[in-house]
Amino acid sequence: MEDAHAAMVVKLGYRGEAYAGFAEQKDPAIRTVAGELRRALELILRREVTLACAGRTDAGVHALAQYVSLPVSAGECALEGRRIIHALSGITPDDISIRGLFRADASFSARFDALRRRYRYRIVLGEAGPVLMRGSVWWLKSVGELDVQAMHRAAQLLLGEHDFKSFCKASSAEGISTMRCLEQLDVTRIEEAGEELIAFDVGANAFLHNMVRTLAGTLVEVGRGAHEPAWVLRVLEARDRRAAGQNAPAEGLTLCHVEYPPGALRLWDER
């Protein structure tokens, strides 16, 4: 949009099961979260739109707080926030939850202005499967107990600015910088909705493709005693995806939080 007056920013949540990921694909018959949201916004604004997002979650991954931005004109800025939210909620499917509407400067991008992202990865252990959290956790059936303290110790070794190429999907690591700053990686036992879970809370400035799921799969190797905690440093140094553990399944992963510079997002109706 050439005459952009501001950016519209939509905060949304979704369950990933029904979608081939956030980002739209070439084949328009493939259901994506961005596709649903784009079509809804185009109906409301009566024009074509292009979306930027904070985290391009993969097929099956959930989000409690995804952010999407698009440039809007002065005329569009005059639309009432309550009506936009109501229309978006009404047009998008029920597994997409419209959780907020903000405005930002015209140059704002939900992708490039994000300072950090936080994900939670959830695991349920043992033969008794999850009940209320079913579909939102990795049910690790055949593994016995995991040494959560060893996993947390290993996780702390990975904090800081490193080349995380070993934790990036190999086909996505070519020709890009794989340096990232891992700011948080806490492995804890939690109880949620009546279930005993192991949670990985993972924060970074930005993430590589499959990075959280590969971190989770690698730490599970430590948790089940296949490797000492210090092994993760050798994985890191290898700069080779084959050195790391398995890619933990998508359904256990949720994008929980995105941080923007203070003041970058104002409530839509605040002038």
Place this chain on the structure above:
Amino acid sequence: MEDAHAAMVVKLGYRGEAYAGFAEQKDPAIRTVAGELRRALELILRREVTLACAGRTDAGVHALAQYVSLPVSAGECALEGRRIIHALSGITPDDISIRGLFRADASFSARFDALRRRYRYRIVLGEAGPVLMRGSVWWLKSVGELDVQAMHRAAQLLLGEHDFKSFCKASSAEGISTMRCLEQLDVTRIEEAGEELIAFDVGANAFLHNMVRTLAGTLVEVGRGAHEPAWVLRVLEARDRRAAGQNAPAEGLTLCHVEYPPGALRLWDER
């Protein structure tokens, strides 16, 4: 079983969506939790079985801790617990979670020996629908805020031994005693799996048909200001289902806990 040596007690959880309730129905084509469990137990024990259960949850209602009992012979008592759990988990669908195996005296009944049951009812308010808790909550879209303190005050007026006929499905209240002892009814705001919820924690010696859901629907009337808290006493005194609020939807309800006399349940492999 005439030569019952002990009772086998299975603790299980399940998601209610796919089932027409716990109890089996005349038409064997209708999927029920009890039907799935009975068929699995009959395969394992190679005989017909009859099940007793702690709470006959309705269609769509979930359970984190349902208990089911059946009399077993001395020979069956020799079966290894781990193998029974493994077989039950393998045979039943993935939305049924086998969570424990106990033995009790031959005369034990999961229904008649239960001292008290506890349910949690969950509500999400507002236009932003639930994400990870989707399907486990009542999404009250069109209602604004609810006065949770007023709901909790009203709830406290209902505690104790009363005739709860007004809170019982009318067709189920004929010819039975509708006296029950309501021991707990707490209405609180909680956060679970990243969602802000209103939770009703409801405990009683036993429950009438639709009792928790009618309590929830009635307290919502107080919460949205349609009635003062003291109104619930008039509902109670009416002894008429039509005096109470709506039957809140099944998907928000979960059977969370059943209490048995201390020592009644031993781990299956404990001799």
